[in-house]
């Protein structure tokens with residue numbers, strides 16, 4: 001928690017649940033990544049948190065943007081982004097959205113299939129396109145499954161085809177999974193990309209860009225390697241794959257930019273036990289799975305918690321949200337412990353909760369209001 005957030009929570013005591021996000025920390029994270037990977041252009045993954053104060057600050061810093069829908073593109077433009085600095089990075093786009101993006105001046109598009117390539121050829125003639133490869137997500141706490149990306153063989157054919165249909169075959173991308181703790185995932189993906197670059201250049205298509213996606217981790221309950229560790233691994237792999245002809249590099253961080261800039265402040269609604277002698281207390285907060293904490297699904301993302309009784313004796317807890325849905329449990333198996341003194345009405349803060357929270361909040365499930373937001 002940044003000093004600015006601590007002061008805001010203390011002085012303002014905002015109604016819970018709410019997200020309080022320090023935009024200065026967003027800037028620090030952006031600068032740290034830019035310093036660690038000076039050869040890469042940063043395209044902030046808007047879906048991590050599309051709030052205007054964040055986008056505006058990033059525009060001021062010279063950031064580019066990775067958008068997944070026309071609506072996200074519109075938010076970037078609204079915040080003052082140059083359409084030339086926006087990548088339409090979703091490989092699954094409505095053609096009407098492609099048309100709107102192209103009309104607005106966006107010229108960089110992702111795809112991973114023949115059907116999408118046809119849409120782009122029709123509705124974004126001459127645009128720069130990059131094909132997303134399916135890569136291993138091992139080591140990621142929030143893997144992106146097999147939903148996106150294609151095999152190397154398919155990518156090769158599609159990039160050749162891109163040229164034939166009048167598009168600019170610009171590069172390749174991948175995403176190693178979100179909250180990726182293992183730099184080997186990037187190294188393996190870069191090696192794959194490097195081979196395909198060579199292969200395509202032998203067939204007359206010279207690619208110019210590698211998009212390394214996002215995935216850079218934030219510290220939750222366990223430590224993660226710092227950004228310099230990932231940067232070193234990435235540059236080592238790039239040099240190995242491309243020698244001194246390193247192509248343009250793009251990174252698309254979401255979590256890394258906003259994650260540790262935000263705190264979700266909540267209130268304890270109830271502490272109870274299922275039986276008198278049950279050692280496990282159930283702690284019900286006024287925010288849960290449907291209030292924005294979607295990444296607790298499968299207990300994948302384990303937020304650090306702060307309570308007014310920290311330092312006191314603790315006992316085991318299960319932690320749940322306030323709705324009547326049985327799936328609205330945050331942690332039951334992750335061995336969370338909270339102070340024995342914790343009681344209804346206490347504040348519990350979830351640290352490093354600036355990413356993928358407001359965007360996941362349901363619009364009033366069970367009558368609970370969507371998450372309130374404070375950008376300071």
Ligand SMILES: *Cc1c(COP(=O)(O)O)cnc(C)c1O
Nearest residue numbers: 045178179214215252253254255
């Ligand atoms: C979600 C997403 C990102 C951001 O991922 P993080 O793990 O938050 O850094 C980047 N690129 C694409 C294409 C995405 O879908």
